[in-house]
Amino acid sequence: MQSFRTEIENPVVERDIIELEKKIRLFREGKVDEERFRSLRLARGVYGQRQEGVQMVRIKLPYGKVTGNQLLRICDVSDEYSRGRLHITTRQDIQIHYVSLDRTPELWAELEQSDVTIREACGNTVRNITASPEAGVDPNEPFDVTPYAHAAFQFFLRNPICQEMGRKFKMSFSSTDKDSALSYIHDLGFIAKVKDGQKGFKVMLGGGLGSQPRHADLMYEFIPTDQIIPLIESVLRIFDRHGERAKRLKARMKFLLKDVGLDGFLQLIEEEKLALSYHSYPISEEGFEFDRSVVDSISVPKVDLKDVDGYEKWRNSNVYQQKQEGLFSIGIKVRLGDFYTDKARKLASLIQRYAADELRLTLRQDILIRHVKADLLPLFYLELKELGFTDLGYNSTADITACPGTDTCNLGIASSTGIAEVLEKVLEEEYPQYRDNREVAIKISGCMNACGQHNMAHIGFQGMSIRTKEKLVAPALQILLGGGVVGNGEGRFADKVIKIPSKRGPQALRLILDDYQQHKENGEDFLAYYDRKEQMYFYDFLKPLSDTDNLNEDDFVDWGHDKAYVQEVGVGECAGVVIDLVATLLFESEEKIEKAQFSLEEKKWADSIYQSYTSLINTAKALLIGENKKTNTQAGIINQFDEVFVAPGKISLNTTFHDLVYQIKINKPSETFAKSFLEDAQAFYKKADAFRRLELANADK
Template identity: 35%
Template sequence: MPVVTIDPERSTTLDPAHQADIDKFEDMLARHLEGTIDEDAFRVFRLNNGIYGQRQGGHNQMVRVKIPYGSLQPDQLEMMGELADSHSRGWGHITTRQNVQFHFVQLEQVPEVMRKLGSVGLTTREACGDTVRTVQGCHLAGACPFEVLDISPWAEAATQHFLRHPLAQRLPRKFKINFSGCDTDCGQAMFNDAGVIAVRRTLDDGTVEDGFRVYVAGGLGANPHPALALEEFTPRDELMATLEAILRVFSNHGNRDNKIRARMKWLVDTMGWEELQERILKERRLLPASSSWPGGIPQHVLDEGDAPAGRSEVVEATPMGQGTQVAIRSGAYEAWESANVVRGEAKGTVSAYAWSRLGDVTSAQWRALAAIQRELGADVRVTNRQNLVFRALAEDQLPRLFEALSDIGMAQPGAELVRDVVACPGADTCNLAVTQSRGLASAIGEVLEEEGLATVGGLRINISGCTNSCGQHHTADIGFYGAERRAHGQAAPGYQMLLGGYVGQEKAEFGARALRLPAKAAPDAAAAVVRRFNDEREAGESFRSWLERSGGAKGVAEGLKGYSEFPAPDEAPDFYVDYGETGPYVAEVGEGECAAT
């Protein structure tokens, strides 16, 4: 695949807002290096610009690039490759919130990174900190046969409205907005501060109106909370005002004294749901008096349109969402096509996934993906399961896409199969993680491959390196979060296994605790659950249904007790060393700067 250079016309001119961000960062960085600015003030400023400190200390930084609703253009994909080579460690990481992260960027180089990103229309602004974070959206929006509305222009309108919005700069805590085009909820709206799902209602005169159901106060972390419906139906012309009203109530009433209880979800406990609901609706009613009132349908939506893709009358729609079970055909292309291709929209185009192991994409892969996108004229989005999807494809382009993805190692049948393990960065770079979650994810993947279980469908495995759920372990069929264990008088890496998490059909079910495991036993325990589900499930049966008739999380855990014991250190010293480490395990937790604190 040829390397295509970045468009010089686009790269020579920076948006004035991007340039202003860079100029201010350079000024604040100079003051920080001179010691003339308060350290806490610079830290807040740095975080609000998407720059995190790493556990390695010094000037090592993680740079988070915002990818609103996951949409990327070829020159932006190429820029990811450029940054991976010039400022990071040769690869970038796709996150569970449709961002891309680069690690080990030196603080002094951040303005240059921001300048390069700005040259292709990307920013780090408000990717971190107590701000409105990246607006997420279903990665198949506009290409989904099940959707009620194409939420893409709505997610873009929300991005434009809240980016650099004065109200959104010093919130009590971070604020997350997420869009899904139907109740399948591939965007995962049900555990966000404001989750928007497109719905349809029938009026008294028999006419049908498309609009939204807005959910409020969802969240994960150490104390997960499912979002609650603000009202039965929100008309299209009131959606943006509703989102700002929610944000204003959070800004006014969120806990600014205790970060641990500062998220929107805690207002349900302190204020009560009925009062919180009433305050939001009252704020919306009076919002026209505000200079920032975003009333009516946004101009971007009017310009782009939000009509759904529609459903084909000829081609059967590919099932989607958590719990999807796939019949894998034999043959490399046939297996990929059966697992990774989505069909069924009325306009006849198809979508296909490029599988990214652990969400890691090398510089060569980024550049190749850009060339593939240009060659096929496709639309590309990153997904919340750390993959990429090519959209607006013709059927006869699929063999060429498979060939091109095979050349760069991204053509494995991974979407909606158990091999698609999701993990946060863990103790590799995060200050709060206590275990190497990426190492566990790799080990689980290897065991599944060895035992012929990697292509089992209808199962999701998610891993976090601590309780804070950046790997979204609460929502997976099989979830793990890292924890320090004590065994035979020594510290050792361990995990809590959870079973039965689910998001879809406008509900969120969080996984129940099964049992605690040594880190080195967790892969075999995970494989045992996958094997048992695969052997015992009835035709089309979901994991949750199987789990319930198998005694629930505790009932399944009974059969896993043999994996829970630590051998003595002299019998199995590797149980006291974490994945990817060489010395004895130590749970080192630094000052939290990540999304969890």
């Protein structure tokens, strides 16, 4: 790992990578247990995949922005450590698969040389912050949300308050009321607004997909931009302390909000204000302004445009006028989000030479090139056509979203990519009118976790299995209808209509689209048509497809496979794990104390205070687990520790554990409090460790 010290300028990043290398070595030597190690690697973007012995590495790209140099670096990493394939996710990340665990620190170090990170791309952390891919170029936006999404990314990366929460936490920034960043399905969603000449955001709280989708609550109609960082911090503190930790399926923000109610949650925010790092956090837009002179200075080479008809169709389908006069954005439809490094390298060179050296990955797993002069559009058409990047229908019905499913994901039940490819072919060959239809979205997930966002689609498919009377198992699809984005923070979740064998998915799509064409009223969009007909109408005409009495041999082979289907579902890692080992928790407490001391030396008072707080919680949790007590929430741990240990006199404190810990709520972040709180955490750990050692000694007698 010595080379990292000379190649990485940021000492914080360097320590992070060295720590990952050290923990991999200790894990290989059997000195760190598997559960603890899994939690650590997930928070560093390293995710186990379906194939044994290899990892998926998720590259965190805030709001999907990528420069040419960064894309080239990602290509280098993929070629060196993986198989040269890049996968765009619905959270604007890039994933690469089949990576050796032992090489992940080296991979990470190479990415950081181009300011690209994998930190907190997985695990119980703040995940990649998404934003409208059109942010900064949309003619209808009140202002560019990019600086604000970036500020949130920077502030909470490695922030102690969100390193080991009960579950993952997702945020989005939408540039207009169209809400293209989908605020209503996020833990926190922000929509750009201007009120009385002041920039700010409408805020949505507690949305989510998964097996129990929940529409976000309206938290605030408007908050000024300097309040978004304090607001996010307060929400994360509450989620960390009160969120469920033992019952994984109930550990998301949406369940906490359901339990305490919006008014109760807002009250908790009020109680948290004194402890916040900042009460106002102005965000500068400096450095995010578009430099028009860079594009204006690009010379326009002569091109021989013979396919004028193809060019015009492409321009009408995939090219968009920006708010900057005379400039355009180009949408690239990337089938299922998968493309290879040979094409990515040429694309990087293209945007470096003839655009503003920037593209954005989209939530539909596509690419948006920005800031292209009108005179350069013919050149881009020819260059992109050579790369196979001029397929019509960017962001349309024919542009199907799908997660990796059983290709690589442990949780995949049935193939997502296989059925998606078949459905796209059906649309291309039989329904060309949907190539430029942007009113109907089709999305597919390989399981209920909804990484493909199937339950917010107009037409959704979820991978499942189905049993015959003879107890044979075949791949299946749950069909969902009626979801979609309404706008301005409002949205709909699709209804589950019927489950059918997977091989009948194309016929189901044909029946749905044919019925829509035949029975829609004048001017009626798909959602209005669905509402008028209602759920049972669709169930009735799709019901014949659900019959399992007439399955043939092909029905037992999933799309994209050549062998009989076998349902294999592993342990999911996308939400991290719950650590319930006493020794591991005490070890973590020691690490938190060390980090609190380090933050203190760097004069990061708020960070040190929160690390001391986490040490106190981990230590108390360790002892409670030793007594077989439930440790579902941090707040519960605090109250229960007094009942089990302090009140009976098993552990003597000068105060209650409740008052000891909740000093964090009644003291402003300062050097004095950071020092005293660290001393409290150190003293408590010593008492707890002594108690644990005595218990173990007595047990051995």
